[in-house]
Amino acid sequence: MSEQHVSETPVDTRVRVQGQPVDSYPEWAPEAVRGRVLRVTVVGEDVLHRRNAEVTEFGTPELHTLVDDMFRTMYVAEGVGLAANQVGVDLRLFVYDCPDDDGVRHVGHVLNPVLETEGVEEEGLAVENEGCLSVPGPHAELPRAPRARVTGFDRDGNPVTVEGTGYFARCLQHETDHTMGRLYIDRLPKRERKKVLKTMNDMKDQVFARRAENAETMRFE
Numbered sequence: 001m002s003e004q005h006v007s008e009t010p011v012d013t014r015v016r017v018q019g020q021p022v023d024s025y026p027e028w029a030p031e032a033v034r035g036r037v038l039r040v041t042v043v044g045e046d047v048l049h050r051r052n053a054e055v056t057e058f059g060t061p062e063l064h065t066l067v068d069d070m071f072r073t074m075y076v077a078e079g080v081g082l083a084a085n086q087v088g089v090d091l092r093l094f095v096y097d098c099p100d101d102d103g104v105r106h107v108g109h110v111l112n113p114v115l116e117t118e119g120v121e122e123e124g125l126a127v128e129n130e131g132c133l134s135v136p137g138p139h140a141e142l143p144r145a146p147r148a149r150v151t152g153f154d155r156d157g158n159p160v161t162v163e164g165t166g167y168f169a170r171c172l173q174h175e176t177d178h179t180m181g182r183l184y185i186d187r188l189p190k191r192e193r194k195k196v197l198k199t200m201n202d203m204k205d206q207v208f209a210r211r212a213e214n215a216e217t218m219r220f221e
Contacts, residue, residue, distance in 0.1 A: 001081040001098070001174040001184075002131035002139075018108040018154060019162040028075060029097055029107050032220045035065075035072030038087040040211070042204075043135050043183060043197070047085045050181040052092045055111045058157030067109050067155050070095045076214045079133045081171045083178030086134050094175035101166030110152040110160055115176040117145035117169075130170060130184050137203025138196045142184055148172040 015025040041048055055063070066089060074082035080098035084091045095109040125143035148169035150162045164172055174184055185193045 001079060001171050002133045002136075003078070003080045003098075014103060015105045015107065018160055019106075025105075025107065028220050029071045029095075031068040031071040031095075032075055035068035035070070037076050037215045038069050038073045040073065040077055040082075040133050040136075041086050041088050043132075043185065043200070045088075045134075047088055047090055048134055048178070048181065048183060052083075052085050052090050052179050052181065055091050055093060055153070058111070058153065058155060063155045066091075066093070067095060070109075071097070072220065074133075075220070076218060077133045077211050078214070081175040082133060083175050085178060085181075092179040094178060096171055096175060098164075098168050098171040100164050100168035104168075106162070106164060106168050108160070108162060109154065110150055110162060110175075111155060113150045113152040113172075113176045113179060115173060116149045116151075117173065118147035118149065119165075120145050123147075126166070126170075128167070128170065130174065132174070132184050135183060135185055135196065135200050136207035138199035140185070140188055140192060140196050142187055144170045144173050150176060 015022050017025060066084065070082050070087060073087055074095060081094060081096040084093040092113065093109065093111045094113065097107045099105050123146045126146045127141050127143045129139040130142045131139040146169060147165050150172045152160050154160050162172065185196050188196065
């Protein structure tokens with residue numbers, strides 16, 4: 001999911017990593033220090049438009065490297081979430097570093113995510129702007145559930161449960177959608193989807209140039 005990464009609160013307060021509160025945490029997830037920048041796939045590429053494969057082998061060096069690379073790529077692309085198919089890998093996996101509406105920062109990764117949404121009957125759907133790193137540039141208003149819960153595994157195969165409200169709930173829904181082969185624009189009316197794609201074509205070169213600059217100038221060490 002696209003949004004410029006901004007650290008608005010001290011990096012050692014109000015942070016949850018893999019769904020658990022921590023006493024301190026750096027500005028960037030440590031994985032990004034080890035990772036390298038990968039190319040972000042763009043709408044129309046096949047890997048983005050099909051359900052991706054379940055992860056069946058955990059704890060491998062390749063999986064650890066992939067998570068590291070995804071974190072670094074997400075930051076360089078100015079995102080708050082990134083799925084494996086967005087770097088061309090056919091696996092049900094996403095990483096995130098995303099605030100909720102209360103200013104709590106959530107950081108982690110989930111493999112084989114299962115999504116549950118809450119609050120729809122009581123609160124209705126929340127309509128907010130949403131964007132995607134694989135639809136570079138534009139945003140569009142989209143209704144999402146105000147609360148979400150995702151269960152799955154970490155890269156070593158340990159069970160993970162992550163819950164969120166507001167903007168972070170939107171991120172969890174957006175990224176789980178990716179692992180099922182669905183982009184946010186697939187949820188838009190046909191006319192709105194066409195408008196977003198036209199805007200993307202006008203904006204994408206500028207977005208790609210900014211990402212290239214970030215890859216050269218951002219420092220994670």
